[in-house]
Amino acid sequence: MIAILNYRAGNLTSVKRALDHENIPSQITDEPGVLKQALGIIFPGVGAAGSAMRNLQTSRLDHVLKALIASGKPMLGICLGCQIILTESMENSTQTLDIFPGISRRFDPDLRDEAGNPINIPHMGWNSVFLHRECVLFRNVPENAEFYFVHSFYPDPDPAYVMGTTHYGLDFCSVFGRQGLWALQFHPEKSGRPGLKILNNFYRYCLEQSHA
Amino acid sequence: MLSKRVIPCLDVRDGKLTKGVKFLGNVEIGDPVETAKLYYEEGADEIVFYDITASSEDRGILLRVVEKVAETIFIPFSVGGGIASLEDMRSVLLAGAEKVSVNSAAVKNPHIIAQGAEAFGSQCMVVGMDVLRVDKSQAVPSGYEIVIHGGRKRMGLDALKWAQEVESLGAGEICLNSIDADGTREGYELDLTGLIARNVRIPVIASGGAGSPEHMVQAVTAGRASAALIASIVHYGEYTIAGIKEYMHHAGVKVRRTW
Numbered sequence: 001m002i003a004i005l006n007y008r009a010g011n012l013t014s015v016k017r018a019l020d021h022e023n024i025p026s027q028i029t030d031e032p033g034v035l036k037q038a039l040g041i042i043f044p045g046v047g048a049a050g051s052a053m054r055n056l057q058t059s060r061l062d063h064v065l066k067a068l069i070a071s072g073k074p075m076l077g078i079c080l081g082c083q084i085i086l087t088e089s090m091e092n093s094t095q096t097l098d099i100f101p102g103i104s105r106r107f108d109p110d111l112r113d114e115a116g117n118p119i120n121i122p123h124m125g126w127n128s129v130f131l132h133r134e135c136v137l138f139r140n141v142p143e144n145a146e147f148y149f150v151h152s153f154y155p156d157p158d159p160a161y162v163m164g165t166t167h168y169g170l171d172f173c174s175v176f177g178r179q180g181l182w183a184l185q186f187h188p189e190k191s192g193r194p195g196l197k198i199l200n201n202f203y204r205y206c207l208e209q210s211h212a
Numbered sequence: 213m214l215s216k217r218v219i220p221c222l223d224v225r226d227g228k229l230t231k232g233v234k235f236l237g238n239v240e241i242g243d244p245v246e247t248a249k250l251y252y253e254e255g256a257d258e259i260v261f262y263d264i265t266a267s268s269e270d271r272g273i274l275l276r277v278v279e280k281v282a283e284t285i286f287i288p289f290s291v292g293g294g295i296a297s298l299e300d301m302r303s304v305l306l307a308g309a310e311k312v313s314v315n316s317a318a319v320k321n322p323h324i325i326a327q328g329a330e331a332f333g334s335q336c337m338v339v340g341m342d343v344l345r346v347d348k349s350q351a352v353p354s355g356y357e358i359v360i361h362g363g364r365k366r367m368g369l370d371a372l373k374w375a376q377e378v379e380s381l382g383a384g385e386i387c388l389n390s391i392d393a394d395g396t397r398e399g400y401e402l403d404l405t406g407l408i409a410r411n412v413r414i415p416v417i418a419s420g421g422a423g424s425p426e427h428m429v430q431a432v433t434a435g436r437a438s439a440a441l442i443a444s445i446v447h448y449g450e451y452t453i454a455g456i457k458e459y460m461h462h463a464g465v466k467v468r469r470t471w
Contacts, residue, residue: 017283017308047333109413114213120415120438122335122384126215126257126468146215146468148288150335167213190288190310192252192471 002026002203003038005065005081007045007055015044015078018189022196024203032064040206041065041073044189045080049089049104049153052080053096062097069099074180074206076137082176082183083155091153100176100183102157111169119169122152129164129174129186137175137182137201138164145194147186149174155185180209215468216432216460217257217439218453219417220446222247224293225264227273245280251446252285254453255471259285260313260387260441263293271300275307282308292340292387301328305336313387315340316360319367319374322381329382338417339378340387343371343404356404363391371404372411379412386412387441389419397423397445405435417441425451425459432465 004015006028019026026042027034035041043065045052056062069075077085086102088095096104111119126146131138154172164175166185174185182202188195223230228242248259261281263274271294278291291304292313301312312332318325318339328337342363348355356371375386388408390401400418409416415438418431428440445451457467 013306013308014282014310018286021283021286046335117436118413121413123214124335124385124415125217125438127213142470145470150288190286192287194470196286 001038002206003035003041004028005035005041005043005061006030007052007059007061012044014187015042015189018196018199019203022200022203024199030059030061032061035064035068036073039074039210040202041068041075042202043075043077043081043085045078045084046150047080049080049084049091049094049096052084053094056084056097065097066099069181072180072209074202074209075182076202077177077183078189079151079185079187082185083153085183086155086157089153099181100157100161102155102161102176104153105156106153107169113169122150123154123168124150126191127166127168127174127186129166131164131175133163135163135175135182136179136205137184137198139201141194141197141201145191147174147184147188147191147195149186151185155183157183180205213466214438215257215466216437217417218255218428218456218460218467219258219260219439219441220251220256220453221260221262221419221441221443223262223264223443224274224277227277230264244277245284248281248289249284251453252287253471255457255468256287256453257468258287258310258439259289261289261291261293261309262313263291265294271303275303278304278307278309290338292338297324298327298331301332305332309336311336311338311385313338313340315342318378319358319360319369322377325378325381325383329384334382334384337383338385338387339383340389341371341374341378342389342391343401344391345401345404354407356407359391363394372407375408375412379414383414385415385417385438387417387419388437389441390421393421394419396421399423399427400431400435400437400440402430402435405431405437409436409438415439425456426463428456429460429463429465432460 083104085099089104166174188198288310290311296317354372358369418437419441
């Protein structure tokens with residue numbers, strides 16, 4: 001079973017629906033016991049970093065998550081869940097979980113697109129990901145696939161952890177992490193078949209780890 | 213590089229599509245879920261449902277359709293039509309829509325935009341604008357006026373001023389429908405689209421007038437739109453979404469071509 005972390009941040013059911021569609025057993029939960037039992041954890045979220053961090057802290061889920069990650073539990077952060085595992089966010093200067101060194105930055109409104117026009121903020125729609133190194137999540141995902149993004153802040157982790165980048169006014173990090181602990185700025189649950197494939201690859205990795 | 217989006221719009225009344233979709237063949241004509249699935253598989257980047265149900269007691273039917281769509285397609289979709297309160301927004305979003313679109317209700321009560329953005333985030337607040345070309349006047353200096361009730365009621369509100377106001381209130385996107393172009397199939401109202409797109413920083417979806425793939429290229433180049441809304445040109449099988457995207461790609465527009 002995959003646990004979808006419930007920390008009262010945005011709509012968690014879209015991840016659940018995508019997993020259901022792929023016949024991947026899952027449960028939306030904030031119970032430490034259930035999180036511990038799960039083969040892997042998906043850390044979703046839309047909304048603001050500050051209120052998300054407050055929810056994690058008041059429920060002490062921040063400590064629970066860190067302990068689970070230290071124990072080697074596979075985890076996948078999505079969108080806000082990807083930004084919040086860095087050290088801090090420029091969104092109201094919020095200190096975040098500090099699982100990876102890095103900062104979430106706001107798109108500079110002075111950035112321009114290819115035609116020389118000012119970029120729209122949020123970055124909303126389908127964009128490409130250029131993988132800088134092999135990532136099991138992207139196994140059998142077509143190279144020219146695109147993914148659905150919707151965000152005004154982007155992760156800027158220590159370069160050692162950058163796995164993929166996307167261009168929008170600048171090249172920003174859209175995939176980072178390490179084996180077993182990944183963060184995606186886009187929404188795999190809203191990215192059609194390539195996105196569902198990524199969720200499947202995560203589940204498969206979790207299954208393999210549990211048998212290892 | 214961000215792709216330009218191609219968005220089919222489905223009109224729903226009492227849980228059924230109001231216009232049949234001719235080329236569906238083996239699916240029940242008028243089933244919004246099956247039609248959404250077909251467009252999803254054909255490469256739609258997003259889908260818009262516009263509910264024209266007259267009575268509020270039938271909202272339940274719409275919500276069941278939204279739930280079913282959310283279980284079936286894994287791209288964003290929005291629901292508009294008759295959204296007048298935070299409660300309306302909440303129920304549609306909880307049923308699985310990615311975004312809600314407000315139109316007349318926002319003109320009558322602009323605070324609903326700020327309240328929705330505060331409660332659910334700007335990313336799910338789309339403001340639909342129906343716009344009529346008029347003589348320039350002191351009240352409407354751009355020559356484009358906001359109308360409501362399907363274009364029947366002029367509001368004396370300048371479209372450009374309104375677009376900037378909805379942006380500052382926290383709208384995440386504008387769906388800009390030209391009443392003059394709607395149904396003509398002679399192309400989007402490019403002057404209007406460009407005027408609004410140049411003067412706000414949120415994405416603008418061009419709507420009304422699509423008759424050929426070339427019109428969609430124009431909407432996202434000269435019109436500076438982020439996306440183009442289409443209806444009859446795909447509903448009646450004249451063009452496919454995949455074919456439209458291929459055309460746009462060859463015209464030099466970046467579109468998503470793998471799904």
